[in-house]
Amino acid sequence: MGRPEPRVREQHIAMFGESGSGKTVLLSSFYGAAQEQSFTAKRLFHLLADNTRQGNRLLQNYLGMKRTATVPAQNRFAATSYSFAIKLKDQGDAKSARTRPFDGLRLVWHDYPGEWFEEEPDGETESARRVETFRSLLRSDVAVVLVDGQKLVDHAGEEEKYLKSLFWGLRDGILRLEDDLLDDGEPLAEFPRIWIIALSKADLHPDLDVHGFHDLVIEKGADAVGALHEVLERMVQVPDALSLGEDFLLLSSARFTPERIEVTERVGLDLLLPVACLLPLERVVQWAERFDIPRKWLNRLADNADALAAALVGAKALGMVLQKVPRVGPLLEKLALPALAMAVKVSASKIQEINAEARANKDYLTAVMTQFRLDLDQGAEDGLLLKSRR
Amino acid sequence: MRIIWATRGRSWGFRFLPDGGHPDPLPVYDRAFAGTENESTVCRRVGPLLALRFPDPEGRQDQAGRVIPHDVVVEGAPADDMSSFDGGLRLVWPLIADTFERVWELPRPPSSMEAGGA
Numbered sequence: 411m412g413r414p415e416p417r418v419r420e421q422h423i424a425m426f427g428e429s430g431s432g433k434t435v436l437l438s439s440f441y442g443a444a445q446e447q448s449f450t451a452k453r454l455f456h457l458l459a460d461n462t463r464q465g466n467r468l469l470q471n472y473l474g475m476k477r478t479a480t481v482p483a484q485n486r487f488a489a490t491s492y493s494f495a496i497k498l499k500d501q502g503d504a505k506s507a508r509t510r511p512f513d514g515l516r517l518v519w520h521d522y523p524g525e526w527f528e529e530e531p532d533g534e535t536e537s538a539r540r541v542e543t544f545r546s547l548l549r550s551d552v553a554v555v556l557v558d559g560q561k562l563v564d565h566a567g568e569e570e571k572y573l574k575s576l577f578w579g580l581r582d583g584i585l586r587l588e589d590d591l592l593d594d595g596e597p598l599a600e601f602p603r604i605w606i607i608a609l610s611k612a613d614l615h616p617d618l619d620v621h622g623f624h625d626l627v628i629e630k631g632a633d634a635v636g637a638l639h640e641v642l643e644r645m646v647q648v649p650d651a652l653s654l655g656e657d658f659l660l661l662s663s664a665r666f667t668p669e670r671i672e673v674t675e676r677v678g679l680d681l682l683l684p685v686a687c688l689l690p691l692e693r694v695v696q697w698a699e700r701f702d703i704p705r706k707w708l709n710r711l712a713d714n715a716d717a718l719a720a721a722l723v724g725a726k727a728l729g730m731v732l733q734k735v736p737r738v739g740p741l742l743e744k745l746a747l748p749a750l751a752m753a754v755k756v757s758a759s760k761i762q763e764i765n766a767e768a769r770a771n772k773d774y775l776t777a778v779m780t781q782f783r784l785d786l787d788q789g790a791e792d793g794l795l796l797k798s799r800r
Numbered sequence: 801m802r803i804i805w806a807t808r809g810r811s812w813g814f815r816f817l818p819d820g821g822h823p824d825p826l827p828v829y830d831r832a833f834a835g836t837e838n839e840s841t842v843c844r845r846v847g848p849l850l851a852l853r854f855p856d857p858e859g860r861q862d863q864a865g866r867v868i869p870h871d872v873v874v875e876g877a878p879a880d881d882m883s884s885f886d887g888g889l890r891l892v893w894p895l896i897a898d899t900f901e902r903v904w905e906l907p908r909p910p911s912s913m914e915a916g917g918a
Contacts (some may be wrong), residue, residue, distance in 0.1 A: 429808075429862070429864070430863050430864025430866070467837065467838055481865075481866055483838055484866060486814045486871065487814060487829065487830075524813065532815050532816045535824050535826035
């Protein structure tokens with residue numbers, strides 16, 4: 411009998427940003443740094459590009475920054491979806507493989523030429539390519555809108571001008587394509603429900619923590635963020651389940667000086683995997699506490715929520731909660747709010763305990779997921795990540 | 801000899817300037833430059849097409865501080881003149897230099913009228 415196919419859960423992240431805002435640099439740094447010996451030694455997983463050619467291109471970008479202070483070439487007329495396998499270092503024995511909820515994770519990161527949202531296409535092929543790209547972007551689990559740190563510097567004292575042009579530009583770009591993006595004019599079910607506002611090139615703002623960044627965006631750009639929110643709400647089913655302007659993140663791919671690009675001085679990039687995997691799960695619980703979510707929507711609002719929750723606290727612990735939930739139907743058996751809430755609300759000290767136990771038992775999946783949760787907590791403590799408090 | 805020229809301005813993004821008479825220049829561009837995404841200079845023949853990529857000879861940069869590249873596809877190029885990168889550059893750059901000087905600092909992408917004349 412052949413070896414069974416590994417069961418892989420896939421999370422998608424869409425990085426929105428204007429041309430030159432650092433999308434490709436972030437992606438190259440995210441992947442390149444994960445190939446460094448110093449990174450892999452500390453982690454329980456390998457980050458591997460599913461497509462070797464794509465992986466080598468990103469690594470080439472990273473090495474160009476690191477060794478010759480060369481920034482990656484601009485994207486021209488083409489978007490690319492990069493698929494990364496998060497492969498556990500130790501797959502465990504057959505028994506542990508059978509009992510864990512899944513075997514590995516995949517992160518799909520969508521990159522595109524920044525001007526595509528701002529300018530009209532040249533010809534039919536580019537036009538069709540853009541629509542296809544934005545349809546993929548708008549089916550991701552998490553969206554990140556990049557606020558360009560350099561442009562904030564350039565607009566010091568009148569940041570509202572830049573923030574307005576950024577958020578209104580994104581709004582107008584989506585509106586322009588609205589008919590092509592919707593299915594038969596119907597609001598979308600699968601849609602990024604969390605839109606994180608992230609400061610790229612955060613190294614240019616050493617005195618700004620995520621709280622200061624939040625205050626700046628809200629003070630100078632709340633109306634523009636609100637205008638984008640309004641358009642997104644129109645495009646999506648269950649529009650209450652949509653967070654924009656609630657989560658903030660600081661990102662820096664490296665420290666840039668005219669002579670050097672110091673790639674070891676990265677900020678926030680290690681939070682992207684935990685954010686893509688855990689934030690949707692946490693958020694669906696928060697939403698359910700605020701309003702009634704039709705049961706059939708639970709799984710659609712947060713892809714893989716059941717499996718990720720089981721990996722976070724262990725399938726056994728989750729199963730014990732599920733036993734206490736009245737059985738209503740097969741869906742509820744798989745995914746029940748009390749179980750999700752339990753997984754999300756486990757205290758930091760308990761998570762630490764589960765993490766230590768999972769490492770000792772070589773249950774790498776739970777060890778990785780609990781580490782993600784600890785990383786998110788640390789990111790918040792370090793002033794890099796601000797999660798919605800609603 | 802017809803050319804398709806893709807470039808960007810300081811603040812506007814990549815687009816085709818004179819489109820070589822193609823209403824949809826991207827498929828021809830793709831054929832000529834496929835697989836060269838990370839190359840800063842290119843000079844190669846693909847069937848009847850010549851693909852030439854070079855950084856702006858005057859070192860002009862986009863808003864993010866990256867030197868602006870010029871991607872040119874030449875159809876029906878005289879073989880001798882285009883057999884080397886330098887030969888290609890000598891032939892092509894004079895055809896587009898004035899247009900680029902005129903449009904690269906515009907705040908928005910140039911209209912076909914503004915981009916005409918190459």
